[in-house]
Amino acid sequence: MGNRGMEELIPLVNKLQDAFSSIGQSCHLDLPQIAVVGGQSAGKSSVLENFVGRDFLPRGSGIVTRRPLILQLIFSKTEYAEFLHCKSKKFTDFDEVRQEIEAETDRVTGTNKGISPVPINLRVYSPHVLNLTLIDLPGITKVPVGDQPQDIEYQIKDMILQFISRESSLILAVTPANMDLANSDALKMAKEVDPQGLRTIGVITKLDLMDEGTDARDVLENKLLPLRRGYIGVVNRSQKDIDGKKDIRAALAAERKFFLSHPAYRHMADRMGTPHLQKVLNQQLTNHIRETLPSLRSKLQSQLLSLEKEVEEYKNFRPDDPTRKTKALLQMVQQFGVDFEKRIEGSGDQVDTLELSGGARINRIFHERFPFELVKMEFDEKDLRREISYAIKNIHGVRTGLFTPDLAFEAIVKKQVVKLKEPCLKCVDLVIQELINTVRQCTSKVLIRLGGGPPPPKPLSPTAWGWGIEVGWGWTYWGAPLRRRVWGSWWPVNSPGASNGPLWPRGQWDPGLRRAECGQ
Numbered sequence: 001m002g003n004r005g006m007e008e009l010i011p012l013v014n015k016l017q018d019a020f021s022s023i024g025q026s027c028h029l030d031l032p033q034i035a036v037v038g039g040q041s042a043g044k045s046s047v048l049e050n051f052v053g054r055d056f057l058p059r060g061s062g063i064v065t066r067r068p069l070i071l072q073l074i075f076s077k078t079e080y081a082e083f084l085h086c087k088s089k090k091f092t093d094f095d096e097v098r099q100e101i102e103a104e105t106d107r108v109t110g111t112n113k114g115i116s117p118v119p120i121n122l123r124v125y126s127p128h129v130l131n132l133t134l135i136d137l138p139g140i141t142k143v144p145v146g147d148q149p150q151d152i153e154y155q156i157k158d159m160i161l162q163f164i165s166r167e168s169s170l171i172l173a174v175t176p177a178n179m180d181l182a183n184s185d186a187l188k189m190a191k192e193v194d195p196q197g198l199r200t201i202g203v204i205t206k207l208d209l210m211d212e213g214t215d216a217r218d219v220l221e222n223k224l225l226p227l228r229r230g231y232i233g234v235v236n237r238s239q240k241d242i243d244g245k246k247d248i249r250a251a252l253a254a255e256r257k258f259f260l261s262h263p264a265y266r267h268m269a270d271r272m273g274t275p276h277l278q279k280v281l282n283q284q285l286t287n288h289i290r291e292t293l294p295s296l297r298s299k300l301q302s303q304l305l306s307l308e309k310e311v312e313e314y315k316n317f318r319p320d321d322p323t324r325k326t327k328a329l330l331q332m333v334q335q336f337g338v339d340f341e342k343r344i345e346g347s348g349d350q351v352d353t354l355e356l357s358g359g360a361r362i363n364r365i366f367h368e369r370f371p372f373e374l375v376k377m378e379f380d381e382k383d384l385r386r387e388i389s390y391a392i393k394n395i396h397g398v399r400t401g402l403f404t405p406d407l408a409f410e411a412i413v414k415k416q417v418v419k420l421k422e423p424c425l426k427c428v429d430l431v432i433q434e435l436i437n438t439v440r441q442c443t444s445k446v447l448i449r450l451g452g453g454p455p456p457p458k459p460l461s462p463t464a465w466g467w468g469i470e471v472g473w474g475w476t477y478w479g480a481p482l483r484r485r486v487w488g489s490w491w492p493v494n495s496p497g498a499s500n501g502p503l504w505p506r507g508q509w510d511p512g513l514r515r516a517e518c519g520q
Contacts, residue, residue, distance in 0.1 A: 010131040010132065010133060010282075010285060010286060010289065011074065011131060013031050013032060013033075013133065013289055014072045014074070014123070014133055016031055017031055017033075017070065017072075017121075017133070018084060018121065031168060031296075032168045032169070032170075032285065032288050032289045032292050032296075033070075033133055033134075033135055033163075033168070033169055033170070033285075034132070034133065034134045034135065034169070034170045034171075034172050034201075034281060034284075034285055035134075035135045035137060035160075035163040035164050035169050035170070035171055035172065036048070036134055036135060036136050036137060036172045036174060037137055037140075037160055037164060037171060037172065037173050037174065037186045037189060037190065038139060038140070038173065038174030038175065038185075038186045039139055039140045039141075039175075039176075039184075039185045039186065040139035040140065040141050041139070041176075042139065042174045042175060042176050042186065042205060043174060043176060043205035043206060043234075043236050044065075044136060044139065044174050045057040045059065045064070045065070045136070046205070046236035046237060047174065047203065047205065047234060047236065047274065047277070048071060048134065048136055049248065050234070050236065050248055050251070050252065050274040051073060051129060051132070051274065051278050052073065052094075052124055052126060052128070052129060053126065053128045053129075053248050053249065054094040054126075054248065055094060055095075055098070055242070055248070056081070056094040056095075056097040056098050056101075056124075057069075057098060057101070057136075058098055058101055058102050058105075059242070064139075065136055065137065065138045065139060066105050066109050066114065066115045066116065066138055067104075067105050067108060067109060067115070067116050067117075067118060067119060067120050067138075068117065068118075068119040068120070068135050068136065068137055068138075068159070068163065069101070069119065069120050069122060069135065069136040070119045070120065070121045070122065070133070070134075070135050071122050071124065071133070071134045071135070071136060072121070072122070072123040072124070072132075072133050073124050073126070073129040073130065073131065073132040073133070073134075074123060074124065074125050074126075074129070074131060075125075075126070075127065075129055075130060075131055076125035076126060076127065077127055078125060078127075079092070079125060079126045079127065079128075080092050080124075080125055081094065081097050081122060081123065081124045081125070082122075082123050082125075083100060083104070083120070083121065083122055083123075084120075084121035084122075084123070085104065085120070085121070086100075097122070101120060101122070104120050105120070114148065114149075115138055115152070115155060115156060115159065117159050117162065119135070129278070130278055130279060130282040131282060132278065132281055132282050132285060133285065134172070134281075135163055137159065137160050137163060138156050138159065138160075139156075140153075140156060140157065140160070140185040140186070140189070141153060141156060157189065160189060161189070161192075161193065164189065164190065164193050164194075165193045167199075168288075168292050168296075169199065170199050170200075170201060170229075170284060170285065170288055171190045171193075171194060171199050171200045171201065172201050172203060172281070173186035173187050173189075173190045173200055173201070173202050173203065174186055174203045174205060175187060175202065175203070175204055175205070176204075176205050176206040176209075177204050177205065177206050177207045177209070177210050177216045177219075177233070178206050178209050178210050178211070181219055181224060181225055182225075187200075187202070187225065196228070197226065197227040197228050197229075198228045198229075199228075199229075200227050200228070200229065201227070201229045201230070201231075201232070201280070201281070201284065202219075202225075202227050202229075202230065202231035202232070203231070203232055203233075203234060203277065204216055204219060204220060204231055204232070204233045204234070205233075205234055205235075205236055206235075206236070207233050207234075207235055207258070207262075207265070208235050208258055215262075215264035215265070216233065216264075217264045217265070219231055220232075220233050220265070220268060220272070221268070229284065232271070232272060232273075232276060232277045232280060233259070233265065233272045233273075234255065234272070234273060234274050234277060235254070235255040235258050235259075235273075236251070236255075237251045252273070252274055252275065255273050255274060256269075256273055259272045259273055332446055335446060336442050336443065336446050339442040339445055339446070340438060340439065340442045343357070343358035343359065343438050343441065343442065344358055344359040344362070344438065345359055346358070346359045346360060357434075357437070357438070357441075358434070358438050361434050362431055362434055362435075365427055365430045365431055365434070366427070366431075369427065369430065370423065370424075370427045373422075373423035373426060373427065374420070374423055376423075377419060377420075377423070384412075387412060387415070388408070388412055391408040391411050391412055392404060392405065392408045394408075395407050395408045
């Protein structure tokens with residue numbers, strides 16, 4: 001294992017992980033960890049339970065692991081478990097640990113087999129474990145079950161990729177031996193983010209269930225699909241053993257006997273089995289933490305300096321400092337502009353699945369509603385031909401012309417263009433209404449960031465706004481001495497055109513109309 005300092009690397013990273021989890025953020029640091037990836041019923045849970053020597057993970061059909069489980073194994077003379085969300089309680093009965101995992105999962109995801117990326121932090125102290133931190137991820141599935149969304153497969157893959165895409169993560173790819181390695185979902189996803197196989201550790205389970213006359217020798221010898229860190233074979237308890245409450249220590253002894261007695265694995269028995277896997281993972285994670293420490297330290301120092309600089313700015317903070325107000329206002333306006341652009345461009349952080357909004361609705365207005373309005377226009381070709389004939393003859397007068405005069409063409413086109421005015425204005429009306437709604441949504445978002453406040457009034461109609469697209473502040477700031485630019489002129493907050501309500505173009509202020517438009 002090396003010196004004492006190296007042995008304490010994993011507990012140190014565990015403390016960092018707990019600290020960031022307790023404040024609800026990762027602090028933009030990718031902490032070294034091992035992510036366990038595999039298909040449903042690949043044997044991930046059995047491997048983790050063999051590490052601990054206890055039955056403590058939920059079991060059943062379909063998706064059982066529906067939230068990431070950050071499992072921190074810590075060597076200790078006494079055996080107990082504790083959760084980060086109820087740290088004051090120590091669990092000595094591991095059946096209660098399973099029940100707590102199920103209850104905490106249902107609390108966030110519900111009981112309809114849904115999934116969530118919010119992790120559960122579990123720490124297990126035991127004399128039978130080595131210091132190790134693993135993240136048990138939901139099993140890769142293909143078909144939705146129960147009330148699961150149709151895209152459950154992609155949701156799970158996206159969640160897994162969030163964890164294994166980080167360069168600081170080691171990938172524990174669990175694949176059953178009775179499946180063709182070329183069809184392994186775990187190895188396929190690992191190869192997407194780690195094409196050279198530098199961060200991937202292969203685990204082959206269910207070696208005892210392979211067809212008679214076949215073995216996984218080429219895989220375990222790293223010949224078939226080479227990985228930098230190689231493969232380790234394990235034999236877990238069967239479902240019959242689990243139902244019969246077979247002791248895990250007896251299962252580990254049977255696993256050892258299997259490798260020593262099997263002719264294909266006898267020569268590598270000392271490099272197979274759960275105890276060896278646990279030891280290798282402990283060494284690999286320790287070495288990986290040591291390798292990533294320099295970059296981790298530089299990131300921490302950089303963020304610490306940034307925070308210290310920000311704290312220094314607030315040492316001489318005065319609430320009535322006008323520069324503070326100006327800076328805060330500029331930040332709000334800048335954030336408002338970013339939110340508005342995201343909603344129009346279609347790259348917002350919150351995607352509405354119930355209806356079209358923002359840029360999508362404007363796109364629909366231009367490409368569906370506007371052409372529909374044009375098609376609705378009445379058009380009589382016979383009348384048009386007659387008008388063209390009359391226009392040409394009236395331009396020529398008593399003369400007989402050989403060519404169509406430009407004036408006749410211009411007169412006919414102008415008359416037809418006038419007919420387009422009504423659908424165009426209707427289209428503009430709809431676009432302005434959507435822009436006003438977008439402004440309202442962005443303003444509400446800014447106000448929520450500032451600590452809440454009364455909701456803004458209903459969006460005004462384009463008539464009340466006088467065809468002015470107000471992309472600035474649509475509502476006053478509850479007593480804040482702000483000024484707003486309207487139609488090229490500045491109005492103070494306490495003016496009739498801006499007091500505690502929407503902005504009004506000069507000459508169109510009507511208190512009665514304002515109350516009617518705002519639903520008052």
